[in-house]
Amino acid sequence: MNFHDCRNQNPKMHNPNQNTKAAKIGIVLTDPDDWTANAFLKNIRKRGVKALPINLSTLSASISTSDFFIFNADLKDLELDAILVRDVGISFALEEISFKFDLLRQFENSMIVINHPTAIQNASNKFFSFYLFKLAHLPIPRTIVTFELEVALKTIKKFGSAVVKPIFGSQGEGIIKLENTQPESELASKLAALLKERGVLYLQEFVPNPGRDIRVFVVDEEALGAIYRLLRSGSFVSNLSRGGTPVKCKLTEEMEELAISAAKAVGADFAGVDLIEGEEGLFLLEVNATPSGKGIKLACGIDVTKRIVDLLFERIEGKK
Numbered sequence: 216m217n218f219h220d221c222r223n224q225n226p227k228m229h230n231p232n233q234n235t236k237a238a239k240i241g242i243v244l245t246d247p248d249d250w251t252a253n254a255f256l257k258n259i260r261k262r263g264v265k266a267l268p269i270n271l272s273t274l275s276a277s278i279s280t281s282d283f284f285i286f287n288a289d290l291k292d293l294e295l296d297a298i299l300v301r302d303v304g305i306s307f308a309l310e311e312i313s314f315k316f317d318l319l320r321q322f323e324n325s326m327i328v329i330n331h332p333t334a335i336q337n338a339s340n341k342f343f344s345f346y347l348f349k350l351a352h353l354p355i356p357r358t359i360v361t362f363e364l365e366v367a368l369k370t371i372k373k374f375g376s377a378v379v380k381p382i383f384g385s386q387g388e389g390i391i392k393l394e395n396t397q398p399e400s401e402l403a404s405k406l407a408a409l410l411k412e413r414g415v416l417y418l419q420e421f422v423p424n425p426g427r428d429i430r431v432f433v434v435d436e437e438a439l440g441a442i443y444r445l446l447r448s449g450s451f452v453s454n455l456s457r458g459g460t461p462v463k464c465k466l467t468e469e470m471e472e473l474a475i476s477a478a479k480a481v482g483a484d485f486a487g488v489d490l491i492e493g494e495e496g497l498f499l500l501e502v503n504a505t506p507s508g509k510g511i512k513l514a515c516g517i518d519v520t521k522r523i524v525d526l527l528f529e530r531i532e533g534k535k
């Protein structure tokens with residue numbers, strides 16, 4: 216077999232607007248044991264439709280003047296009708312992550328892909344998402360992004376208490392808290408080390424909070440439920456992967472409106488939206504466009520993956 220045998224010659228697969236029932240849906244994932252990925256697979260298979268786990272790292276692309284196609288390690292076309300993205304995978308290698316998103320973008324050209332790759336990129340970028348939130352007039356903590364150590368030091372003085380985050384980060388990793396009560400030399404050496412490692416500093420005003428944050432799940436402009444994530448003692452990050460505890464949270468109108476607007480601002484069809492209760496009201500911390508559904512299932516019994524799969528089918532069938 217040569218590469219050209221695996222080109223997709225099935226025209227049915229490349230019309231996203233047609234009203235045919237999907238035959239095979241790809242779930243983009245990295246961890247085959249992940250709860251959310253498996254819930255997606257199960258909910259699709261329950262409908263009698265094939266669901267194929269796909270790790271983007273196993274795909275290759277062939278491109279020439281006359282041809283373009285994607286193939287797997289067996290040199291075969293994936294023959295997909297739609298894609299649901301659970302997890303693209305973390306990578307700090309620019310070419311690797313860029314190629315993964317380019318694969319998703321070209322899939323989107325010929326089939327339904329949710330979330331849209333652009334929405335995932337917008338959401339995962341803690342600077343650009345804040346820019347979109349600002350344009351949408353949503354409440355966000357003051358944030359400074361700078362290449363300059365001096366600017367960073369002045370920012371800590373101004374904020375009093377600040378968190379320094381990676382622009383592309385998740386699961387509470389790489390976030391540190393700095394206070395202007397710390398000696399300036401200590402602050403300068405910590406910031407200089409971070410600047411050397413990251414090339415840019417993202418500093419955000421610390422929002423004093425009641426020892427928890429709120430994750431609201433939004434699917435198709437509807438808030439399905441929310442959990443508080445209680446801080447583990449001694450920690451200021453509430454991520455479940457860092458010892459936070461999920462507890463049922465009653466949705467208020469303010470939470471619903473903010474979470475729905477935030478998901479919309481980045482273009483996400485489904486999202487886990489992180490909010491924090493400041494002294495004067497809610498602040499938006501981030502939108503996760505590849506959220507885990509496990510915490511809300513455990514704390515509230517709500518299966519967001521089912522609603523996401525329903526939305527995918529509504530899209531495929533042209534109803535949405």
Ligand SMILES: Nc1ncnc2c1ncn2[C@@H]1O[C@H](COP(=O)(O)OP(=O)(O)O)[C@@H](O)[C@H]1O
Pocket residue numbers: 356378380384385386387388390419420421422423424427428451452453454489491500501
């Ligand atoms: N400005 C802030 N003030 C107070 N706590 C914060 C702030 N930013 C983040 N946190 C805490 O850190 C956690 C992780 O921050 P977040 O911005 O959501 O990054 P990640 O993508 O790593 O989850 C939040 O869920 C919250 O508990």
Ligand SMILES: [Mg+2]
Pocket residue numbers: 386387454489501503
């Ligand atoms: Mg978060």
